[in-house]
Amino acid sequence: MLTVREVAEKLDANPGTVRMWCINKTFSNAVQEVTLRGPVWLIPESDLKGFERRGPGRPSKPKANEKKKGSRK
Secondary structure (H helix, E strand, O other), X not given: OEEHHHHHHHHOOOHHHHHHHHHOOOOOOOEEEEEOXXXXXXXXXXXXXXXXXXXXXXXXXXXXXXXXXXXXX
């Protein structure tokens, strides 16, 4: 099990972002344990395999020549 800080270093991400991924269940097997210092997220290394970070910002719109499925145009 890895801590938020260890995952952040491996993925070159901000620890706050990794915590948000845990809250949003991006790492489905992450567990939050309560310690004397406060809650700590633990993420299994298996959750990192095949993980791809999404780029910043809004996803790109499809190009004009690419039709959406079910489109009538």
